[in-house]
Amino acid sequence: MNGQLDDGLGAELLRTMWRIRAFEERVGRLTRANEVHGLVHLSAGQEAVAAGVCGQLRDDDAVYSGHRAHGHAIAKGAPLARVLAELMGRDGGLCRGLGGSMHLVDVEHGFLGATGVVGGNVPLALGSALAGRLQGGDRVAVVFFGDGAVQGGIFVESVNLATLWGLPVILVCENNGFAEFTPRSAHTNVERVSDVVAPYGIERETVDGNDVGAVRNAFARFLAAARAGGGPALLECLTVRLRGHYEGDPQLYREALAAEEWQRLDPILRLQRRGLEEGWLDADGPERLEQEARDEVEEAVRVARESPFPPASVAAELVYAP
Amino acid sequence: MTGTTYLRAITATLAEAMRADPRVLVIGEDVAEGGPWGATAGLAEEFGAERVRNTPISEAAICGIAIGAAQSGLRPVVEIMFVDFVTLALDQLVNQAAKAHFMSGGQLRVPMVLRTQGGAGQRGGAQHSQSLEAWLTHVPGLKVVMPSTAADAAGLLASAIADDNPVVYVENKTLYFRSEEVEPTGPVPLGRAQVVRSGRDVTVVALSRLVHESLAATEELAAEGIEVEVIDPRTLVPLDLDAIVESVARTHRLVVAHEAVEHGGFGAEIAALVQAAAFDELDAPIARVGAPFTPIPFSPPLEDAYLPGKDDVRAAVLSLLGR
Numbered sequence: 001m002n003g004q005l006d007d008g009l010g011a012e013l014l015r016t017m018w019r020i021r022a023f024e025e026r027v028g029r030l031t032r033a034n035e036v037h038g039l040v041h042l043s044a045g046q047e048a049v050a051a052g053v054c055g056q057l058r059d060d061d062a063v064y065s066g067h068r069a070h071g072h073a074i075a076k077g078a079p080l081a082r083v084l085a086e087l088m089g090r091d092g093g094l095c096r097g098l099g100g101s102m103h104l105v106d107v108e109h110g111f112l113g114a115t116g117v118v119g120g121n122v123p124l125a126l127g128s129a130l131a132g133r134l135q136g137g138d139r140v141a142v143v144f145f146g147d148g149a150v151q152g153g154i155f156v157e158s159v160n161l162a163t164l165w166g167l168p169v170i171l172v173c174e175n176n177g178f179a180e181f182t183p184r185s186a187h188t189n190v191e192r193v194s195d196v197v198a199p200y201g202i203e204r205e206t207v208d209g210n211d212v213g214a215v216r217n218a219f220a221r222f223l224a225a226a227r228a229g230g231g232p233a234l235l236e237c238l239t240v241r242l243r244g245h246y247e248g249d250p251q252l253y254r255e256a257l258a259a260e261e262w263q264r265l266d267p268i269l270r271l272q273r274r275g276l277e278e279g280w281l282d283a284d285g286p287e288r289l290e291q292e293a294r295d296e297v298e299e300a301v302r303v304a305r306e307s308p309f310p311p312a313s314v315a316a317e318l319v320y321a322p
Numbered sequence: 323m324t325g326t327t328y329l330r331a332i333t334a335t336l337a338e339a340m341r342a343d344p345r346v347l348v349i350g351e352d353v354a355e356g357g358p359w360g361a362t363a364g365l366a367e368e369f370g371a372e373r374v375r376n377t378p379i380s381e382a383a384i385c386g387i388a389i390g391a392a393q394s395g396l397r398p399v400v401e402i403m404f405v406d407f408v409t410l411a412l413d414q415l416v417n418q419a420a421k422a423h424f425m426s427g428g429q430l431r432v433p434m435v436l437r438t439q440g441g442a443g444q445r446g447g448a449q450h451s452q453s454l455e456a457w458l459t460h461v462p463g464l465k466v467v468m469p470s471t472a473a474d475a476a477g478l479l480a481s482a483i484a485d486d487n488p489v490v491y492v493e494n495k496t497l498y499f500r501s502e503e504v505e506p507t508g509p510v511p512l513g514r515a516q517v518v519r520s521g522r523d524v525t526v527v528a529l530s531r532l533v534h535e536s537l538a539a540t541e542e543l544a545a546e547g548i549e550v551e552v553i554d555p556r557t558l559v560p561l562d563l564d565a566i567v568e569s570v571a572r573t574h575r576l577v578v579a580h581e582a583v584e585h586g587g588f589g590a591e592i593a594a595l596v597q598a599a600a601f602d603e604l605d606a607p608i609a610r611v612g613a614p615f616t617p618i619p620f621s622p623p624l625e626d627a628y629l630p631g632k633d634d635v636r637a638a639v640l641s642l643l644g645r
Contacts, residue, residue, distance in 0.1 A: 062390075062393075062394055064390075093427070094426075094427065094429075095425060095426050095427035095429070096427030096428070097427070098424055098425055098426075098427050099425040099426060099427065103421075103425040103426075105422075105425070105426035105427070105429050105430060106429075107426070107429040107430065112390075112393055112394070112430065113393075113422070113425075113426065113430065115417070115418065116417075117413060117417050117418075120386075120413055120414070120417055120418060121386070121390075121418060122386070123382070123383040123384075123385075123386025123387050123389075123390065123414070124386050124387075124389050124390030124393065124418060125390060126383070126386070126387045126390060127386065127387040127388060127389055127390020127391035127392070127393070127394065127396075127398075128390040128391065128393065128394040129390075130387060130390070130391050130396070131390070131391045131394035131395050131396045132394065134347070134372060134373075134396065135395060135396075141390070141394075153382065154382045154383060154386065154413075157378070157380035157382055157383035158383050158386070160378060160380065160383075161377065161378065161380060161383050161384075161387065164378070165375075314427075315424075318423060318424045318427065318428050319423075319424055319462045319463055320423065320463065320465075320487050321423050321428070321431045321433075321486040321487050322486070
């Protein structure tokens with residue numbers, strides 16, 4: 001474990017991670033109940049990356065993500081009920097039900113969007129970073145993507161341009177070892193994503209992505225440099241995808257994780273153990289934080305269910321900006 | 323009256339837009355050097371390398387950067403040197419730019435222009451000569467513009483830059499050095515067709531270079547007593563269908579002419595729209611003029627034979643009149 005976690009920071013990180021975990025688990029059940037529709041990719045197990053990164057950003061920083069984006073949107077400040085309503089295709093959703101799970105956007109909180117095309121919005125983050133720099137100020141852009149995105153040409157094009165132009169963009173790779181159904185070793189001979197980008201001279205680091213303190217520390221260093229006018233960086237977070245590629249994935253391609261192994265790896269349990277050891281979390285803290293998160297998610301379910309489906313006219317109205 | 327060319331009209335409009343709005347920037351391969359024809363010549367000298375950004379040969383990434391910059395408050399004009407290379411940026415255009423406003427429930431806007439050029443006739447071979455506009459018209463969320471004159475090149479580009487949506491602006495390489503006597507007329511609104519020549523017998527709707535080919539055919543036909551009306555839609559999406567239908571209601575005969583491969587070309591869409599809107603007005607089947615269903619041949623006599631032109635328009639008009 002890394003970094004100082006006093007001043008309520010540890011509890012704040014736990015709160016964010018529990019909100020994501022409780023949300024994702026509830027979404028899994030709502031998917032099976034056919035209340036959440038379509039292709040749903042849960043980020044359970046990867047919460048430390050979202051919490052460690054987004055907690056340090058401002059609303060005017062731009063964040064992009066891929067198909068496994070719920071946690072990033074939530075950590076960036078998107079209200080749970082509006083994220084859930086979006087997953088349910090309701091008018092009260094972040095995107096009025098026109099985006100869905102893979103296309104969440106919350107401009108108010110600087111979440112400029114998720115994409116369902118793997119790696120497809122990495123250059124968009126460069127564009128937001130360019131806008132930030134040309135307009136003055138110290139805004140940065142962050143893009144989350146999985147290790148599966150790294151084998152695409154757009155990734156290499158983007159790394160090259162980010163470094164060439166010295167853009168204030170931080171590329172955050174959640175390396176969960178699987179590109180959809182296939183282990184990384186079957187797709188590339190380069191094990192570490194941080195090694196893929198090495199020739200470009202980009203600042204880079206690989207951290208234990210289930211250690212929120214480690215994620216936070218490494219990201220803080222890159223963020224400070226970018227805010228101060230420095231160039232891009234790549235943060236590779238080694239993590240574990242607790243669920244399948246999508247909800248309903250039978251996962252025939254991998255062995256189930258043993259429960260005791262998961263207890264050891266779980267980023268939330270790890271942080272709670274640390275909090276208890278270091279004394280910033282009291283003995284009933286874990287149960288209380290979990291319950292608060294689950295209550296908050298239940299309230300979001302209630303609010304989202306009350307939202308109507310959007311009127312049919314909305315589709316034709318929103319093809320073009322006026 | 324002042325003389326200009328299609329190309330100089332584009333350069334001047336880019337410069338004016340950059341002077342008027344610091345959010346406008348130009349991104350593309352070799353744009354700081356002016357590009358292969360000089361469309362961006364002089365911009366780097368006036369506006370500097372921050373706003374006239376040379377890029378590596380990375381069409382997908384530069385298009386994506388323009389999208390992100392547009393979403394974050396800039397108004398980029400990105401150049402894809404040949405429309406043939408738009409293929410490399412199609413994911414960005416189709417999946418990102420075109421859908422951002424819609425999929426975000428109206429939160430995001432992508433005020434960007436993608437300038438590119440197409441067209442055969444310069445012995446460029448099959449990968450540097452295509453007319454691929456129909457693909458782009460198939461994607462809700464994109465606007466598609468094809469100017470045929472210097473005045474429209476300037477006016478449509480000004481409107482495209484001012485638009486809050488992604489606009490694909492397709493130039494034609496053979497028109498770049500066509501000189502015109504034009505008065506500056508200001509922006510030309512997107513979605514408004516122009517009747518370039520009035521006539522009572524047949525309507526020809528022509529795109530880009532085929533506007534000039536159609537006008538040439540029309541001069542010959544007029545000498546034979548056939549008066550052809552020529553309409554340039556100028557914008558394919560949104561299409562000014564009303565102007566076309568209004569003309570067909572007078573002439574009762576329609577030819578649609580473009581350089582793109584006829585099969586699956588935008589002419590098919592115009593024909594379908596017109597027959598649905600004005601079937602009773604038509605006295606003959608709608609005729610199409612377009613390229614044959616082959617890649618563009620390199621060998622000069624074969625390329626010349628491949629290219630739709632004045633004689634094809636003339637033949638189509640005569641066939642509709644039973645001559």
